[in-house]
Amino acid sequence: MQKKKFVVTPWEVSGEIDYEKLIEEFGVEPITDKLLKRIKKHTKELHMFLRRKFFFSHRDFNHVLDSYERGQKFVLYTGRGPSGHTHLGHIIPWIFTKHLQDVFDAKLYFQMTDDEKFLIKPELTLEQTIGFTYDNALDVIALGFDPKKTKIFSNIEYAKTQYKMALQIAKHIPFSTAKAVFGFNSTSNIGIIFFPAMQAVPAFMAQLFEGQNERCLIPCAVDQEPYWRVARDVAPKLGLHKPAGIYCKFLPGLGQGGKMSASLPETCVYTTDSLEYAKKKVWNAFTGGRATVKEQREKGGIPEICSVYHWLYILFEKDDGKIKEIYRKCKNGEILCGEDKEILANYVNKFLSEHQRKREKAKDLLEKFMVRD
Amino acid sequence: MQKKKFVVTPWEVSGEIDYEKLIEEFGVEPITDKLLKRIKKHTKELHMFLRRKFFFSHRDFNHVLDSYERGQKFVLYTGRGPSGHTHLGHIIPWIFTKHLQDVFDAKLYFQMTDDEKFLIKPELTLEQTIGFTYDNALDVIALGFDPKKTKIFSNIEYAKTQYKMALQIAKHIPFSTAKAVFGFNSTSNIGIIFFPAMQAVPAFMAQLFEGQNERCLIPCAVDQEPYWRVARDVAPKLGLHKPAGIYCKFLPGLGQGGKMSASLPETCVYTTDSLEYAKKKVWNAFTGGRATVKEQREKGGIPEICSVYHWLYILFEKDDGKIKEIYRKCKNGEILCGEDKEILANYVNKFLSEHQRKREKAKDLLEKFMVRD
Incomplete structure (x- = not known):
């Protein structure tokens, strides 16, 4: 191609x-x-x-x-x-x-x-x-x-x-x-x-x-x-x-193709996004899914173009066995986009809530890191 | 011209x-x-x-x-x-x-x-x-x-x-x-x-x-x-x-024409020059004098092209009457280049010795003037 x-x-x-x-x-x-x-x-x-x-x-x-x-x-x-x-x-x-x-x-x-x-x-x-x-x-x-x-x-x-x-x-x-x-x-x-x-x-x-x-x-x-x-x-x-x-x-954005870009905020997850808002973005993500459940079950999805799969692969699913399994299941139509999105949404939720907690604590640490003159 | x-x-x-x-x-x-x-x-x-x-x-x-x-x-x-x-x-x-x-x-x-x-x-x-x-x-x-x-x-x-x-x-x-x-x-x-x-x-x-x-x-x-x-x-x-x-x-240099330039050090007087060296530079200065004393007495000098006159006019002879008199005498051949040079050398000597004294004292004042961040 x-x-x-x-x-x-x-x-x-x-x-x-x-x-x-x-x-x-x-x-x-x-x-x-x-x-x-x-x-x-x-x-x-x-x-x-x-x-x-x-x-x-x-x-x-x-x-x-x-x-x-x-x-x-x-x-x-x-x-x-x-x-x-x-x-x-x-x-x-x-x-x-x-x-x-x-x-x-x-x-x-x-x-x-x-x-x-x-x-x-x-x-x-x-x-x-x-x-x-x-x-x-x-x-x-x-x-x-x-x-x-x-x-x-x-x-x-x-x-x-x-x-x-x-x-x-x-x-x-x-x-x-x-x-x-x-x-x-x-x-x-x-x-x-x-x-x-x-x-x-x-x-x-x-x-x-x-x-x-x-x-x-x-x-x-x-x-x-x-x-x-x-x-x-x-x-x-x-x-x-x-x-x-x-x-x-x-890292691709949650839209169709391309680098994650601040000019398309709906396709980015910011570290400051509320958990709800981030979840919503994941649910609206572009996937490699088919038009209908029936078609998906028959033909399988296309993880190669799926932003949800990319995010799991690049950033969140650290277990090589599990990511292979997700790929396989998607290809075979054993898993639907909604299920994949839920996996990703959970990871994003976990990451964000932890990160935001640490980010709050970081305010007290700022002076230990920042150098001026 | x-x-x-x-x-x-x-x-x-x-x-x-x-x-x-x-x-x-x-x-x-x-x-x-x-x-x-x-x-x-x-x-x-x-x-x-x-x-x-x-x-x-x-x-x-x-x-x-x-x-x-x-x-x-x-x-x-x-x-x-x-x-x-x-x-x-x-x-x-x-x-x-x-x-x-x-x-x-x-x-x-x-x-x-x-x-x-x-x-x-x-x-x-x-x-x-x-x-x-x-x-x-x-x-x-x-x-x-x-x-x-x-x-x-x-x-x-x-x-x-x-x-x-x-x-x-x-x-x-x-x-x-x-x-x-x-x-x-x-x-x-x-x-x-x-x-x-x-x-x-x-x-x-x-x-x-x-x-x-x-x-x-x-x-x-x-x-x-x-x-x-x-x-x-x-x-x-x-x-x-x-x-x-x-x-x-x-300020023209002590040579023939042009701005005083550090690339021609013999035609500049530096604030750090020794009094003797500065005097020597003045004595070697380009003037508007004639080839011989006789000719100078007859035709007069050319203050317009004389670096010694320029320095007196621009920097050292503050008395408007005196500078006019120097100009007049030069034009009329009443004064020779050596005399002019002596006037300038005295001024330069006086300036330098005072400046160098103040310059030494300035070392103690540096911190009152310098700002950093």
């Missing part, structure tokens, strides 16, 4: 994404079974995101492991563009980052790119954007990161530290490079043109700022990869290690 | 500058006799730089005076790109700014653009550039600014405060504008493209940061005017007053 044209850039993700092709286009490496085996040596069990190839590609993760196996720790870096509430698509890389922090005992730098969001969203004020930084930080903290090993910072508030490093990076990024990688043009404002230097900073923080020789690994959705491409170009000019990356796919 | 082609931009000043033409090209206003009269009402005596039209043009200074005469104070903003030691050309706008602070009881924001200098000088390290900030700040302080009304800051060190404001400004400056005004191209690094937003910040500091309604007046050399053009464009979009400016010419 001919896939439709797709676009993946830090500013836009659209179309039906061919991840194989993306690996080629972005020049990243696929996560091979050999690499998975090597990771498993360290993590005991492979994380579901790796087992199910939701984290599907990387750059230099093998180099990070080389150093690690020689006894050299590494640091983690991920982040969030705080322009609204957090939805489940956003937290996937954070869940994985938390896993990596646990098994590799790694420090984490978490950058809130409120400067970027302010610069590209005409309607956002500075105060609103910083507000989202603090709101979204609660979701990060609720996931259980170690406050002793995690720094969360707003670019706007942490500018004193970061600007100094960003200047050193920016000095080596000509406009032509930024233009080619990010598609800037004459209407781009001069703040957003500078921003790639700010986003590169935490990739070098341990080395440049804390004088440590630790490599940096960046777990994130693959659309952010162009930023690290630029950071990797600059690294040797500053005598620093290139950042490594490990990249995930996009 | 046909003047040669000249260039005046924030990055380059060269050729024999036609200031009349520059007023047209830059779209600034000449300082008229009417405006001088109005200024004199407030300053009692007109400053020599105004009497001798060294400060020759402005933008909206009349609006600043309108507000002032209605009882609304204004703030001053000037600065320095710290890429080396301070020479006499640099301090002229600061001397005038000090005068304005005194007579108008105005607060001063003094920006050290160490970020800019680091970004455009390949050979400069961050540490060296910040080093020059502190070195140059001594010269500012030595001029006698009021520590209660003066803030000096390094852009790198004051980034926390300034980045926040710079974002608000940058959001309204498309690359096309920055390109047109500053001549950026594909080789310009992304830091320097952002820099105009940083340089605009202090023009709005009183209004944006301290919540005051005070207008801002920027005394500086005319090559900096493009920055304020951009700041003025942005002002209404932020609901702020446009900054006003008052602009001076360039």
Whole structure:
């Protein structure tokens, strides 16, 4: 089947994404079974995101492991563009980052790119954007990161530290490079043109700022990869290690196809949604079900296009046996969409109620995580 | 006489500058006799730089005076790109700014653009550039600014405060504008493209940061005017007053023609030069003298092209009667270059020894002036 044209850039993700092709286009490496085996040596069990190839590609993760196996720790870096509430698509890389922090005992730098969001969203004020930084930080903290090993910072508030490093990076990024990688043009404002230097900073923080020789690994959705491409170009000019990356796919929304997007709020579940509202969204989800129960029983459903199945597969049904069974039953018409939705709704309900409880507690922990100047 | 082609931009000043033409090209206003009269009402005596039209043009200074005469104070903003030691050309706008602070009881924001200098000088390290900030700040302080009304800051060190404001400004400056005004191209690094937003910040500091309604007046050399053009464009979009400016010419070097330039150190007098070295530079200065004493006595000298005369006229001989007399005597061959040089050397000696004494004392005052975050 001919896939439709797709676009993946830090500013836009659209179309039906061919991840194989993306690996080629972005020049990243696929996560091979050999690499998975090597990771498993360290993590005991492979994380579901790796087992199910939701984290599907990387750059230099093998180099990070080389150093690690020689006894050299590494640091983690991920982040969030705080322009609204957090939805489940956003937290996937954070869940994985938390896993990596646990098994590799790694420090984490978490950058809130409120400067970027302010610069590209005409309607956002500075105060609103910083507000989202603090709101979204609660979701990060609720996931259980170690406050002793995690720094969360707003670019706007942490500018004193970061600007100094960003200047050193920016000095080596000509406009032509930024233009080619990010598609800037004459209407781009001069703040957003500078921003790639700010986003590169935490990739070098341990080395440049804390004088440590630790490599940096960046777990994130693959659309952010162009930023690290630029950071990797600059690294040797500053005598620093290139950042490594490990990249995930996009969580589809509850609608038909495509990345979960805040522009279609009915197809997203936000961490701040009420349990009832989230349940309603699940019940309205697009599935691979047939027109009638009779037809479904006869022909079976199509889990490949079913958002409910995707969510169970990617995020909620951790038991490999059970997810296989759901797939099989769906294909054979042994299970109806309503039953699947109920399974998912229960998982979402459980996740949200726990997360929201932890999110409340996170308010007391904020100051342990946030660094300013 | 046909003047040669000249260039005046924030990055380059060269050729024999036609200031009349520059007023047209830059779209600034000449300082008229009417405006001088109005200024004199407030300053009692007109400053020599105004009497001798060294400060020759402005933008909206009349609006600043309108507000002032209605009882609304204004703030001053000037600065320095710290890429080396301070020479006499640099301090002229600061001397005038000090005068304005005194007579108008105005607060001063003094920006050290160490970020800019680091970004455009390949050979400069961050540490060296910040080093020059502190070195140059001594010269500012030595001029006698009021520590209660003066803030000096390094852009790198004051980034926390300034980045926040710079974002608000940058959001309204498309690359096309920055390109047109500053001549950026594909080789310009992304830091320097952002820099105009940083340089605009202090023009709005009183209004944006301290919540005051005070207008801002920027005394500086005319090559900096493009920055304020951009700041003025942005002002209404932020609901702020446009900054006003008052602009001076360039102090010529002790060589033949042209702005005093650090690239020709023998033609500059630095505030850190030893008295002997400075004297030697004056003795080696280019003058409008004739080939022989005899010829000089017969034809007279040419003060119009004489760097020694220019320095006396612009900076050192405050007595209008005396400077006229020097001009007359030179024209008539009554005075030889050696005598003129001795007059200037004495002034330079007196200035330097006093300045260097105050500069030493300034080291104890630094912390009263420097603001960080």
